[in-house]
Amino acid sequence: MGQPLKPIPDTSIFDLRLSRRGRRLNKMCEALCSPAEREAFKRDEEGFMSRFKLTEEEKSLIRKRDFKGLIEAGMNIYAMLKVGSATGNSLYKMGAQMRGESYEEFLKTRNISGAV
């Protein structure tokens, strides 16, 4: 009873341990549910990140739009969608990057790629 899940290849398991590690990142993303905060992020991304006390490593992941790295650092996927939206990266664009493919390559792997 009560054991953590076993690792699954190529998969991040968002559990409380990972959520604690990603707390700063996720807190920043949670703020992006407000239009004023989204504007503040777009206006001054560096200042915004500092306000949420991100570490230098976390800031670097955001600057590089390293979505795979952000997930590994504890950013929740649904939190990440808000950063994606604020930076012009759709779920499918972020997903292609996480798969190590171009967006066009990723779309070719889908059953009906027009349903976006």
Add this chain to the structure above:
Amino acid sequence: MGRIVGGIGLSHVPSVGPAYDRGKQQDPAWKPLFDAYVPVRSWLEKLKADVAIVVYNDHVAEFPFDKYPTFALGAAESYAIADEGFGTRPLPEVPGDAEFSTHLVESLIADEFDLTVCQEMGVEHGFLVPMNLCFPHTQSGWPVKSVPLQVNVVQHPLPTARRCYKLGQALGKAVSSYKEDLKVVVLGTGGMSHQLQGKRFGFMNEKFDQWFLDELEKNPDGLAEISHQRIMEEAGAEAVELIMWLTMRGALSRKASRVHRHYYAPMTTGMGLITFED
């Protein structure tokens, strides 16, 4: 007395929201999904439900991780449309039935389901996409009242599939002990197979999804034994949302029979649909 007249299991894929708002119902890529709901809506019009209990999960919009409830039930007269980071969708507030919610809270907590009770609760795509598909609003608002039931299917440890099924059974008892004549439909939302992060992004498994639909109909007691590990390995990490369909199934009686069934998997999520009449 209260009576559950139907149950629906359905996916709540976020991209359905903008497709709906932009009128893409006839777009070839979207048409198979939207068409599947045409007979479902005719059926629902005949059932004339007063209230829809929607079992769903929030996606870091209304419930940030600073305090995270395992089960949260709405007890409000209306539910605001939440901004989940992409702007607030142009939808009217969703009317609630706070008296009915209060009864559910009393009954469920007496039945040892220690819920978080929310007198204010914004709702987002996990709740709204199923409502758009089943109970579309008009200029006069939404055609039913709603009770949102939010489940943690995001931050592990999650409640077990068995626990979600038992919550459904307790919900069924709670509805039938309500003093007023009230017809209720229960929606279990989320899934089916999908994974939205890591190198396995985009993973789907139609075989698993079809099996899940079979079992949900014919062997829900057995299906309730499924582990999170198995769902996540076979159907993708985010497919674990499927445990919420068991809450819907648990709320139905033994005599409930399946009416509709549909499956469409265009992009990254197996979009399933199954309905039961009770």
